[in-house]
Amino acid sequence: MTADVSILNATKVFGAFRALDDVSLDIAAGEFIVLLGPSGCGKTTLLSILGGFLEPTSGTISIGGRDMTHVSPAKRPTTTMFQDYALFPHMRLLDNVGFGLRMRGMAKAERDEKALSYLDLVGLRASAAKKPHELSGGQRQRVALARALAVDPDVLLLDEPLGALDLKLRRQMQDELKAIQKRVGTTFVHVTHDQEEAMAIADRIVVMNKGRIEDVGTPASIYMRPRSLFSAGFMGEANFLPAKVRGLSANEAEVETALGRVALPASAFVSGMPAAGRDVTLCIRPEHFRSASAAVPTVSLGRGRITGSAFFGTHHRCHVAADGTALTAHLPQTEEPEVGAELDLRLKADSIVVLQDGAGVGH
Amino acid sequence: MRRLTAALSALYAGLIYLFIFLPVVVLVLFSFQDGTLPVPPLNGLTLRWYEAVLSDGKLMAALGNSLLVAVLSSALACLLGFLAAYAFARYRLPASALLRGLLVAPMTVSTLIIGLGLLSVLNVTGLRLSLVTVGIGHVVINLPLCFAVIYASMGGHQVNIERAARDLGAKDWQVMALVTAPMLMPSILAAFFLSVTFSWDEFIVAFLLSRFDVTLPVEIWSMLRSGLDPKTNAVGSLVFLVSVAFLLVMELAVFRKSGRSS
Amino acid sequence: MTATPLERAERRKAWAFALPGLLWTGLFFLVPFAYMAMLSFWTRQGREVVATWTLDNYVAFFEKAHLFKGLVVSLEITAAVTVISVLLAYPLAWIIAERVPKRWQRFALIMAILPFWTSYVVRSYSWLLVLSKGGVVNQALLWTGLLSEPLELSANRTGTIIGFVHFFVMLLTLTIYANLIQLSPNYRRAAADLGANAFQTFWHVVLPLTLPGIMVGAFLTFVLCIGDYITPQILGGNNELVLPQVIMLQLGRRADFPMAAALSLVLMVVVTLAYVACARWLKMERT
Numbered sequence: 049m050t051a052d053v054s055i056l057n058a059t060k061v062f063g064a065f066r067a068l069d070d071v072s073l074d075i076a077a078g079e080f081i082v083l084l085g086p087s088g089c090g091k092t093t094l095l096s097i098l099g100g101f102l103e104p105t106s107g108t109i110s111i112g113g114r115d116m117t118h119v120s121p122a123k124r125p126t127t128t129m130f131q132d133y134a135l136f137p138h139m140r141l142l143d144n145v146g147f148g149l150r151m152r153g154m155a156k157a158e159r160d161e162k163a164l165s166y167l168d169l170v171g172l173r174a175s176a177a178k179k180p181h182e183l184s185g186g187q188r189q190r191v192a193l194a195r196a197l198a199v200d201p202d203v204l205l206l207d208e209p210l211g212a213l214d215l216k217l218r219r220q221m222q223d224e225l226k227a228i229q230k231r232v233g234t235t236f237v238h239v240t241h242d243q244e245e246a247m248a249i250a251d252r253i254v255v256m257n258k259g260r261i262e263d264v265g266t267p268a269s270i271y272m273r274p275r276s277l278f279s280a281g282f283m284g285e286a287n288f289l290p291a292k293v294r295g296l297s298a299n300e301a302e303v304e305t306a307l308g309r310v311a312l313p314a315s316a317f318v319s320g321m322p323a324a325g326r327d328v329t330l331c332i333r334p335e336h337f338r339s340a341s342a343a344v345p346t347v348s349l350g351r352g353r354i355t356g357s358a359f360f361g362t363h364h365r366c367h368v369a370a371d372g373t374a375l376t377a378h379l380p381q382t383e384e385p386e387v388g389a390e391l392d393l394r395l396k397a398d399s400i401v402v403l404q405d406g407a408g409v410g411h
Numbered sequence: 412m413r414r415l416t417a418a419l420s421a422l423y424a425g426l427i428y429l430f431i432f433l434p435v436v437v438l439v440l441f442s443f444q445d446g447t448l449p450v451p452p453l454n455g456l457t458l459r460w461y462e463a464v465l466s467d468g469k470l471m472a473a474l475g476n477s478l479l480v481a482v483l484s485s486a487l488a489c490l491l492g493f494l495a496a497y498a499f500a501r502y503r504l505p506a507s508a509l510l511r512g513l514l515v516a517p518m519t520v521s522t523l524i525i526g527l528g529l530l531s532v533l534n535v536t537g538l539r540l541s542l543v544t545v546g547i548g549h550v551v552i553n554l555p556l557c558f559a560v561i562y563a564s565m566g567g568h569q570v571n572i573e574r575a576a577r578d579l580g581a582k583d584w585q586v587m588a589l590v591t592a593p594m595l596m597p598s599i600l601a602a603f604f605l606s607v608t609f610s611w612d613e614f615i616v617a618f619l620l621s622r623f624d625v626t627l628p629v630e631i632w633s634m635l636r637s638g639l640d641p642k643t644n645a646v647g648s649l650v651f652l653v654s655v656a657f658l659l660v661m662e663l664a665v666f667r668k669s670g671r672s673s
Numbered sequence: 674m675t676a677t678p679l680e681r682a683e684r685r686k687a688w689a690f691a692l693p694g695l696l697w698t699g700l701f702f703l704v705p706f707a708y709m710a711m712l713s714f715w716t717r718q719g720r721e722v723v724a725t726w727t728l729d730n731y732v733a734f735f736e737k738a739h740l741f742k743g744l745v746v747s748l749e750i751t752a753a754v755t756v757i758s759v760l761l762a763y764p765l766a767w768i769i770a771e772r773v774p775k776r777w778q779r780f781a782l783i784m785a786i787l788p789f790w791t792s793y794v795v796r797s798y799s800w801l802l803v804l805s806k807g808g809v810v811n812q813a814l815l816w817t818g819l820l821s822e823p824l825e826l827s828a829n830r831t832g833t834i835i836g837f838v839h840f841f842v843m844l845l846t847l848t849i850y851a852n853l854i855q856l857s858p859n860y861r862r863a864a865a866d867l868g869a870n871a872f873q874t875f876w877h878v879v880l881p882l883t884l885p886g887i888m889v890g891a892f893l894t895f896v897l898c899i900g901d902y903i904t905p906q907i908l909g910g911n912n913e914l915v916l917p918q919v920i921m922l923q924l925g926r927r928a929d930f931p932m933a934a935a936l937s938l939v940l941m942v943v944v945t946l947a948y949v950a951c952a953r954w955l956k957m958e959r960t
Contacts, residue, residue: 118678121578128578134571138593148579420768427765435788437809438799449802451812495694502687517702521900523917524937528705531712531930551701612793615902628794647795654790
């Protein structure tokens, strides 16, 4: 089963601390949503409110069109997969997975069969009689997933479920999680602080900071067209270049930076055209400095000097000094950047994103 | 040098072990005394003091009373301690530290004072002294212990496990009965058996708060008035034997269990 | 902050869980204790308690030698027992933790506390078999000719102290061993690595690190010892009484509950002072 989720003006206050500040979000049925942000950004609070472990101070939560704001976890069509898995240590895997069905009054034979089928889904059918402490971290994580899915929830809430796994296993589990989500069709809401994980699994990413939503969109749109400084900085690396808007025309604007004046197409202004004289910030991804082909319109930020360089496999990461401004540029792996060499800081005009200070979806 | 320390260590340990075991060995040895005084010389061996003990109706009744009081009062202390520990570990209650302090306070007060206080109040209320009043006193003594032991074992990592159960549809009593209690069973059992041991051996409260039906320590106490008596040796040896057997069974059970799970 | 409906329901549940235990402790511990505190300021006429507020009982405690001496004797015996027990138990705990092979340690420990499992009353009684004039020790010494007269080992302070030390050596061996075994062997390796010899390592590293555990055990010894009635009653004779014996005496002969209550409060105050004195060692925390 699956259902849509609607969060309207949710606010949660702990004493003097606003953990969640007027958050609204609509999630479509069957969507894989990732709540992304640093610790303390409110993502786990939002997940707890969805699961019913916390009640919002104000605002409403509805799932499948029904108001769930004050409904207890047990009566919600949601289940949660906890960060520490929270498997029942004294029960066999079969009983762990069958627990929710048992609570729903399902007869033993039927519930064992269903539990087995879910253990099968996560590849642990053969270990059904084992206890959780006999499993590895990755296996426990699978059991937790099977247990949460066995009761056929409309929405599965995942609280940093991959956080305790090592990097390689985490990448593998991400793929499995995504595949299982596509198979069962349940709406997944997944919390993480790992932006690579978010990109690997999400249909849409919700970037959160200080209790607010900064940005919502597909991984590509958030990376390529971030709508807030925080979002741009949190998703991958970015150069931020302060600028002032000088001239405006219908489809272009001229901004002045420390590296000279550049004309940018209107599409670069993701949060609308600013007034002349406004302070803005140019956001430039380091890898965009290498796309200086003549066929497309480009802008130039003059020339810079490479002050340091390191090889990262997929690229060279170079520190560049240009007129007293420090920049980071990723050069193709085939190049051999040398310290002291000059670099032409030219890039596609449409790869630059201009952000206004204080911009963001929730602001 | 190394040899010398080893030898000195062995000598010291031997002497202390001798000190520790001397009274027990003498107690057991002279419980077989073929005579009326349980002191040297040993006249010969006999089992008649054990016969005397086993056919002593008052002693056997006291033994039964002790078991009854120990098991029931410990079970109650564990139940109350578990519920309170659950409340304080899982919920935020106002004045939590103060109330927890109240719950463990009896642990810091001499049992003599606890018994005396209860006795004074019972005198006023006119409630008759009986095994029930002894049991009430033993719950007062053991509740702090049960609470402390169980509370200490309620780690934060179990919160999510209980949440998961609730999330999967378990009602409060189901969470407690199917998840929390089984998960904490080792510490609940430890608290229970410690309580049983204390209650079983407790003298002063049982002495102050009982009248006609008494527990074993009180009955043995009254036997002491007749001075040294091999029959007292026999009772003491029997209590010792049963306790050690019980300990052995527990040790083996716990050992087997921990061996299996590691 | 206003509570949401669910939070209010949760709080009601929390109280429902906590209340039985709290009520029990309140009703059967706090109320009797408060009543006893009140009683200690009342007095007695014949066998009747009279509710008149007076300090007479406390004044009597300080003025009447047979009452005050109970406290003095209690303190002297308890201090001696605590010190002797720690001094005897520490080396044994150390030997078990350091000298006994790992797989035998549990056995050695269980053996060291095995006599715990005799009844408390019987344990004191069995010391009587050992220490009395006709007892094992005196008989053996007389037989070997080392003595011509039996030693006065029981029915006096020596008997009480031996009986107590026996019990608390077992208890302290257990607590000190638990403390020693928790020490990481790396402390000792580090000390040895930095040039300390065995004695220096013990004195500068092991002993300070186990001191908190010793203090906890010593405090426990103090509290249990000063409140005990049985051991001095069986082994101590009639010449000098400890405070608990004096308290019980008020009950038995004269049913003087107010006086017994006042003496109990004195005992409480002494224990509380001891607690305050070593409070910084006794922090009890949830792990």
